[in-house]
Amino acid sequence: MAIRPVLRMGDARLLRRAEPVSGFGSEELRALLADMRDTMQALNGAGLAAPQIGVNLRVVIFGVQKNPRYPDAEEVPETVLINPAIMVLEETIKDDWEGCLSLPGLRGLVPRFQNIRYQGYDEQGALIDRTVSGFHARVVQHECDHLDGILYPMRIRDITKFGYTEELFPGQALQDE
Ligand code: NI
Secondary structure, X not given: OOOOOOOOOXXXXXXXXXXXXXXXXXXXXXXXXXXXXXXXXXXXXXXXXXXXXXXXXXXXXXXXOOOOOOOOOOOEEEEEEEEEXXXXXXXXXXXXXXOOOOOOOEEEEEEEEOEEEEEXXXXXXXXXXXXXXXXXXXXXXXXXXXXXXXXXXXXXXXOOOEEEHHHHOOOOOOOOO
């Protein structure tokens, strides 16, 4: 287990389409997930995708627990999601602020679908199938975008709504994804 360096925007490895995982329960996958968890926890992130640590596989982790530092954050279950697929349930889109561990210190206002169903597999290969909304849906869309080489600034509609967290939200502690 190890805390791995997180690639930052500008690194071409963040722009690749990641490859599906073909085998579950392997030592390689177990080690990757251990490193991803260590890295996300060390940086206090809400989510992390394997490409962010330079591993070009369709693996994401995410989860937000209730934390007095983030009183407005909705809880999201700790999840390992492999080879995910997202189905948009209806067309409602909402803008909200996002940060990303690959763009430290920055935030942007990003449109996302409000209601989605997502499927994928956990590390043992068991199917995950959830219908979610709001912040949970946003986090999943953000992480899965990483698997297709998409970083949140590419989705910002009004680029004036993109800037440094300390200027936009002075004094607030906010999590990145
Ligand atoms: Ni991110």
